[in-house]
Amino acid sequence: MTDHSQSTTAAAEPTGRIVLLTTSHRVAPGVLSWPAWQTLHAADRVLCADPGHPQLPYLREAGVEVEQTAPDAHELVAACAGGRTVVVLPSGEGDQRLTDGLARLAGSGRVSMPDLELLPGSYDLPGARLLDLVQVMDRVRRECPWTSRQTHRGLAKYAIEEAYELVEAIEDGDREELREELGDVLLQVVFHARIAEEGIPAGEDGENGENGGDDEDAGDAGDAGDDEEALGAFSIDDVAGALVQKLIHRHPHVFGDAQAETPEDVHAHWQRTKAVEKRRESVTDGVPVGQPGLALAAKLAGRARAGGVAVELPRGEGIGYELLELAARAEAEGVDPETALRAAARVYRDAIRAAEGVGTPAR
Numbered sequence: 001m002t003d004h005s006q007s008t009t010a011a012a013e014p015t016g017r018i019v020l021l022t023t024s025h026r027v028a029p030g031v032l033s034w035p036a037w038q039t040l041h042a043a044d045r046v047l048c049a050d051p052g053h054p055q056l057p058y059l060r061e062a063g064v065e066v067e068q069t070a071p072d073a074h075e076l077v078a079a080c081a082g083g084r085t086v087v088v089l090p091s092g093e094g095d096q097r098l099t100d101g102l103a104r105l106a107g108s109g110r111v112s113m114p115d116l117e118l119l120p121g122s123y124d125l126p127g128a129r130l131l132d133l134v135q136v137m138d139r140v141r142r143e144c145p146w147t148s149r150q151t152h153r154g155l156a157k158y159a160i161e162e163a164y165e166l167v168e169a170i171e172d173g174d175r176e177e178l179r180e181e182l183g184d185v186l187l188q189v190v191f192h193a194r195i196a197e198e199g200i201p202a203g204e205d206g207e208n209g210e211n212g213g214d215d216e217d218a219g220d221a222g223d224a225g226d227d228e229e230a231l232g233a234f235s236i237d238d239v240a241g242a243l244v245q246k247l248i249h250r251h252p253h254v255f256g257d258a259q260a261e262t263p264e265d266v267h268a269h270w271q272r273t274k275a276v277e278k279r280r281e282s283v284t285d286g287v288p289v290g291q292p293g294l295a296l297a298a299k300l301a302g303r304a305r306a307g308g309v310a311v312e313l314p315r316g317e318g319i320g321y322e323l324l325e326l327a328a329r330a331e332a333e334g335v336d337p338e339t340a341l342r343a344a345a346r347v348y349r350d351a352i353r354a355a356e357g358v359g360t361p362a363r
Helices: 002-012 034-042 056-061 073-079 096-108 129-143 152-172 175-196 221-226 236-249 263-278 293-306 319-332 337-356
Strands: 017-022 045-048 085-089 115-120
Touching: 017 034, 034 085, 034 115, 073 085, 073 096, 129 175, 152 175, 152 337, 175 236, 293 319, 293 337, 319 337
Parallel strands: 017 085, 017 115, 045 085
Antiparallel strands: none
16 A cells, blocks of 8 residues: 555656756847746756856846756656756757757656757847858958959959849749859858958058959958058948848838828829938939840930930931830830840740750759
C-alpha cells in the first residue's frame, strides 16, 4: 500500500518548464520583451553556456543570476524536477546539441518531459536583414582584393546592367527572377554607399578612370576611410535618411494635412514640391540625357506637357525626328514607348527563333 502511494506521488510530481530564450543580434543587448524579463526574474535557474553572450552584462545589472554551464538534455530535464523553471540562453548560433537531445528524450516516451517553451526575448522587425547586408558589404569591401579597389565610376556600368535585368524580370513576370534582380540592384546601392563612406581624399578626385579600380597604381581604396581629411563622405544611413525625409516631405497627404483624392493630385503635388526643392530654371532640368533615346524623348515631352510649355516638336529629315514624334505621341497617350518597343521586339525575336527552328527561349 505504501509502495503504491509513493509511486502515485512520484508520477504526479510536476515536471517543470524549460524556456529557451532567444534574442536577435540585430537588436541592442538588454532590450528584451516584458514577458522575457518576467520569465527571467521568476525562473529558478538561468543557464548560459557562452561566457561572451552579449545579454549577460545587462542581465546581471538587472539582478538576474546567470550560471555559466552547458547541460545536456538529461541534466536539463533533471534540473526541472519538482516543478522548477529553467531558462536557457542559447548562443547566437543556437544549441543544436541540446535541442536535438531534448527532441530524442521527448520522442522516446521513457521520460516525463517538462514543458518546453520557445520565448523570443527580442525579434527582428521588417527590414532587419538589411543590417546583415550592410555588415557583409563592409567586410567584403575591407577584405576582398577586387571589391576593395572598386570606384563609383568603375561600377557605374553594373548599375545600368542590373537595372535592365530587373526590367526584364518584371516584364517576364518571373517572381523568383524578380527577387534575385531586386537584390542585385540593392547591392549596387549598398556597394556605392560603402565606397562613399571613404570620401574623397584631399587633393584627389577619388576615382581612377574607367577601369573599375584595376590599375596597379590605384592604391587600396579600402584605406581611404582612414584619411581624416577625406571629403564628401556619407554612409548608407545618410542615403536612407535622406530618402525617408524626401518621402515624408513629398507625401503630405499621408504624413500631413494635405488632401489628395486621385493619383493625378499626388503627381501634381509631387511635381510642385520637386520644383521648389530643386529650384529648376527649366522643366528639362534634371532629365538625364544619357538614358535611352525613346525614354529621353518621352520624358522631355511629358515635362513640357506637365509644365504647360507650348512648343512644337522640331521638324527635320531622318528617322530620329520620326521617332521623336512617335515617342511624344506615345507619352501623350499614356504609353511608355520603351516598354512598347521592347514588347514588339520580343515578338520579333520569337518570330526569328521560330524561323530558325529553335523555339522560344525559357523564361
